[in-house]
Amino acid sequence: MAQHLWQRLTPSCCQQGKCFNFSHLQVSKGNKESPIMTFAPDLTERLARARADLRMGVPVVVCDGDVAGLVCAAETLTAERLADLAGMDAVLAITNHRATTLKVAAYDGDLARVILPKSADISWVQAMADPTDDLRSPMKGPFKTAREGSAVVHRAGIALTKASRLLPACVVVALEDGLAFAAQHDLTRLDAETALATDFSPLDPVISAKLPLDVSEAGRLHIFRPEDGGEEHYAVEIGHPDRAASVLTRLHSACFTGDLLGSLKCDCGPQLRGAMAQMGAEGAGVLLYLNQEGRGIGLANKMRAYSLQDQGFDTVEANHRLGFADDERDFRIGAEILRKLGFSQVRLLTNNPAKVAKLEGSGLTVTQRVPLKVGENSHNTAYLATKAAKSGHLL
């Protein structure tokens, strides 16, 4: 018997009226005459949509129980949209790292909610978020910060801006009815819990094909795609590694400037080529090319960090002045790809003990750390020394 369209498109849990899945909720609220179908985005899809909206400068509505806020990324907020917020109580949420630089008290621990002064215009918002001109024209306080009420929506806003690879700062305005506001202005709405979830998004293998390389003719490239709409990551398999043995492995974080342009500011390019050459010489290995540019802050923010380094700050100070932690990468991605490829033990090419610890924390066995010391030059000596002094890298 032909199924009614509602039945074909509605999860069976919802058809039975037993569904507690938020992503199916709209379906179960629909009725057979006017069903709202599963075409509606689920939580993960809403999250991806929120990231894309913020990158374009479109605000999103974030809800935490009865509390709701309109979240605008500071970096992409326009003067027109800021003008529309006039008369509403707006705060600028910044991370504790950025707050320290601006000498703002971070009463919420990991963040501060700076009350927008009446005179605040778009250049004030951008200068608070972006440290590029901190030295030339320091931001003048005193800054008033919010201490009462919940900071959950603000924390979620900062997490969203980071995930969007924008500066980690957002303007937030409290809303009485987040649902109605989102519907009225056609804005993406999501729960703070979803934005703050640290769950790992599953990665799906997309395709793999032979790729003869100069280091080994027996090369193969695998593409993995995260289900949360994030960036794809790649695995280069060299030779025919024995899945039962410990494989020579490199977790390489993308560095457009070093890997592609031959930048002398870091050691990434020589490390990439050195690791592949070693795998080719041994006849087997796996190089993961993880799209976590700039230790997870994205290329634009890395270049902001470079511009701060031009002003005399080191690589860690630059990240902090921007509002980021030293390292924003998630190494569970690497562990997951290795597992999907059938590897459980690795000999890891790295000088970074934190990488070893994080991989082991994700359930892989690191049987050996293999040092990878190549590419030091007069431009990156100080950078490598800072990583050794502040980030625990082994010289």
Ligand SMILES: Nc1nc2c(ncn2[C@@H]2O[C@H](COP(=O)(O)OP(=O)(O)OP(=O)(O)O)[C@@H](O)[C@H]2O)c(=O)[nH]1
């Ligand atoms: N934010 C930021 N990222 C940088 C900077 N220089 C290089 N990177 C990024 O750092 C990542 C490479 O990290 P490294 O710390 O060199 O290496 P590691 O992967 O932690 O350790 P190794 O395995 O020993 O190489 C790449 O994503 C680069 O784009 C910088 O000054 N600031």
Ligand SMILES: [Zn+2]
């Ligand atoms: Zn680099």
